[in-house]
Amino acid sequence: KAGVTQTPRYLIKTRGQQVTLSCSPISGHRSVSWYQQTPGQGLQFLFEYFSETQRNKGNFPGRFSGRQFSNSRSEMNVSTLELGDSALYLCASRSGTSDNEQFFGPGTRLTVL
């Protein structure tokens, strides 16, 4: 069974631009969560989608948004990029039932110049 895939792996943008990151969960998994990893703040929960609905959101500004498609693939969008948005963005998938284990993708490294 293929693991979680994230595209692109690396991205360079400039301040003020917007960016879209993509995540394909493990086949059959219905829950996708996003995390931001930075040296200063560590790993922080962004949001979780289940069956195309956002179920919970972390403490991030409205510039961070996401969506999930009917095939469970998820996208995350960041608008009006700031230097502080430079981070590794990790996607995790979960079956969404009683399973509590999250499987992580390799991440997308975003650099904002």
Place this chain on the structure above:
Amino acid sequence: AQSVTQLDSQVPVFEEASVELRCNYSSSVSVYLFWYVQYPNQGLQLLLKYLSGSTLVKGINGFEAEFNKSQTSFHLRKPSVHISDTAEYFCAVTRMDSSYKLIFGSGTRLLVRP
């Protein structure tokens, strides 16, 4: 709210030595506990998890952890480390009623020297 504390930011050890990475958590509700490992330029890989039952949990790559409810700790141990164990290790918790949201500690970098 839940929080996780990893007191050691870096732990240097020699190859074949034993190691313990410390993790303490705080929560007013019952939680699940996890240890993840992150190798350079990679995502997170689950080492082991505690859900219920025996407080000694065995994971992959020879790692084990012990859940201590009274001390709210979940320390990770390995009796003999290898160079390939050099990585960042993260302790994490989730509420039992909302296991989609992992709360992570700040991480411990394990540096194994020959």
